[in-house]
Every structure is written in structure tokens, then in C-alpha cells.
Amino acid sequence: MPGPLSPLIRAVTYTRWVHLLMGAIVPLACAMVHPGLHDPSPADWALIAVLPLPLAAAVALAPSVRRAEGLQARLMLFPGPHARTGGAEDPGVSAVPSATWSDRVRTGVWLVLRLEAGLAMALVTGQLMALSLSLAGAAAGDPGPAGPLLRPSGTGWRYALLTPVPVLVLVAVAAGAGALMARAARRLLGPSVRERLAASEERTEQLLERNRIARELHDSIGHALTLAVVQAGAARAAADPEFTDRALETVEETGRAALEDLERVLLLLREGPRPTSSRPALVEAHRLLDSARSSGAQVDAEVTGPLERVPGPVSREGYRMLQEGLTNVLRHAGPVPIRVRIAVQEARLRLEVRNPLAAAASANGTESGSGLCGIRERATLLGGEARAGRQGDQWLLRVDLPLR
Incomplete structure (x- = not known):
């Protein structure tokens, strides 16, 4: 004192x-x-x-x-x-x-x-x-x-x-x-007032960047771990050496991709912002669909419109939203039939992930979970909206994003 x-x-x-x-x-x-x-x-x-x-x-x-x-x-x-x-x-x-x-x-x-x-x-x-x-x-x-x-x-x-x-x-x-x-x-x-505003904007950018890193880790690592758990359970239940080999191959590929994402995020934390072009975009959506199929889910995918014409930020965030939607289905409902629709219209991008409600009943509590909250935050930042919930006998995740 x-x-x-x-x-x-x-x-x-x-x-x-x-x-x-x-x-x-x-x-x-x-x-x-x-x-x-x-x-x-x-x-x-x-x-x-x-x-x-x-x-x-x-x-x-x-x-x-x-x-x-x-x-x-x-x-x-x-x-x-x-x-x-x-x-x-x-x-x-x-x-x-x-x-x-x-x-x-x-x-x-x-x-x-x-x-x-x-x-x-x-x-x-x-x-x-x-x-x-x-x-x-x-x-x-x-x-x-x-x-x-x-x-x-x-x-x-x-x-x-x-x-x-x-x-x-x-x-x-x-x-x-x-x-x-x-x-x-x-x-x-x-x-001065100008310097305080600049410092406030810098702190806001840092917080947004941290939130984005947290969402990327949640999406990427969560997707990989969910697929690994589903594949391991399916392989044990099937007791088929050929299916087990395919499951292990899928787990290996998914884990390798997750490690690459983790390394990119750690590089960002160590050395500062990395080029956004290194992040996956919707043109690589087939990777997510193939991973879901390899876990035993029946994925009915329909893509309309040119994905390559979707602006970079919308395409990259759309990829993460689709990844989180598929991960939620596999985590809470298991390898059930999944219907995916990706539509590129004149001024909007629409993503839909639908699966049977009976199998997804255990997912009702996830409507306010961190995964869906992250999807809503991404959509809001891009000027769009995201909704999730029951629709008849289906569980539906729908995302609408403006292209401009």
C-alpha cells in the first residue's frame, strides 16, 4: 500500500x-x-x-x-x-x-x-x-x-x-x-476522435476475426469428428471388412482435411491474415456431399445455377453453412436420407438441407445450439437470413443470401 x-x-x-x-x-x-x-x-x-x-x-x-x-x-x-x-x-x-x-x-x-x-x-x-x-x-x-x-x-x-x-x-x-x-x-x-474511432474499428475487426476463427474451427473440426464417429459406429455395426476399409479411408481423408484447416487457422493466429482464396468455397461442395455419403447417409443433391459466379465471401461462407448443416444431421440423426438443394438465382443464393423429422427428433434441442447460431450469424453478416425447424414430417435448414 x-x-x-x-x-x-x-x-x-x-x-x-x-x-x-x-x-x-x-x-x-x-x-x-x-x-x-x-x-x-x-x-x-x-x-x-x-x-x-x-x-x-x-x-x-x-x-x-x-x-x-x-x-x-x-x-x-x-x-x-x-x-x-x-x-x-x-x-x-x-x-x-x-x-x-x-x-x-x-x-x-x-x-x-x-x-x-x-x-x-x-x-x-x-x-x-x-x-x-x-x-x-x-x-x-x-x-x-x-x-x-x-x-x-x-x-x-x-x-x-x-x-x-x-x-x-x-x-x-x-x-x-x-x-x-x-x-x-x-x-x-x-x-483524437479520429484515432479513437480507428482503434474501435480495429478492436471490432479483431473480435470479428476471432469469431470467424472460432466458427471455422467449430465447422471444420466438428464435421471431421462427427464423420469419424458415424463411420466408426457404422463399421462396427456392419462387421464387413470391405465396408470397414472404406470407412477408415473416409475417416483418414476427412481427418487430413480437418488438419489442413486447423493448420491454416493456426497460421492465421501466428502470422496474421491469410489469403481468403485458400478457404474452401461452394464449388467444392462435392467434398462435403461425398463425405456424408461415405458415412452411410443417402444424399440427394441438386445444384442449379453457376456456383463459380457466386461472389467469394458468399461462396466461402455458404460452404461453411452447408458443412455445418450436414454435420448437424449426421451428429443428431445419424446416416439418414438427406436432401440438399443449392440454387444460384439472379440475385440470391439458397441453400436447403432437409432430413426426416422422425430420425431428427433428438435434434429439436439444437435449434438454439452453437452450430445453428453460427449459421444465423454468418447469414446476418452477409445481409441474408437462416431458418431451421420442423416443416411437416421433415427437419429443414434454409439459408437465403444476397449475391450483391
């Missing part, structure tokens, strides 16, 4: 102090030219504080200045691994070039604040350090010929007890001023 002396052991206190003192470099450099630093009067100090302001306003017009100031503020004003506080806080400071006049104005205000606060901190640091040295000299019997505004009135060992007081006061002032500068940095160098 932080105590009154915690600023003394926090490295960020001293990095903020240095950051403040760096702001005094430009005013003091200007003062060396005019009016000079030899015994300046209060009016001279006022002039020193004003002289660099036009320069700061001109420098703030350069877009890269905002990035440089943001990076410096992140490094020196906010706790990080150097802070010894057990964790790093989010600085909330942007590190990109100025993109608008609002960014330039805020950068200019920040530079002026840095110069003025830095000059004030340099003066306070000089006076308090000089006072500490003067107290040490008074304790030794000679306070020195010159010193700070506040000087000891005499000499004696008792002044040794007061020597660390100005240093502690200086650390406290530096800690407070540094905390205020950190708050000002968040306000003046924080992300």
Missing part, C-alpha cells in the same frame, strides 16, 4: 522530474542570448519565459513533433517496468503524427506547458538544492558567500538536521508536478 514516502522509491518520480527539467533547456538557451543569465531580474525571468513561445508554436505545426512528444511522454511520465509498482498503467497518450489542426493546436499547448513548467521546475530545483547545500555549509561553520533566496541566519550543528528537508520538499514537488504533467499529457496528447 503506497505511503507518504513511496515517491522516494518510485523510479517514475525521477523520470518525470527529468522530463520536466528537459523542458527548461530551450528557455535557458534563449536566455543565454538575451537577456543573459548573470544576475537576472524578475523582469528578465518573465522575458525568458515568453521568448521561446513563438518557436514552440512554429515547431508544433510539424506533424512528427506530436509523435516525438507522445513517445517521450509514454517513456518518462508513466509507470512501466522501471516503476517497481507491480504493473504498468495505460498511458492513454497517442504516438502518431498530427493529422488535423486540432492535433497541432493541442501539441502547441503541450509544448508551451512543457517550456513553462520546465523553467519553473528548474528554478525550484536550483533554489532548493542551493538551500540544502547552504544548510550543510552552515552546519560546518561556513554557509558560503552566495546562496538561495532563503539563507540560514547563522551557523551550528543544528542546521545538519535541516539539510535533508529541502531535498525531501523538492522530491515531493517533483512528484506532484510530474503527476500533473502526466494528466496534462493524457488530455493534450491523447488520441
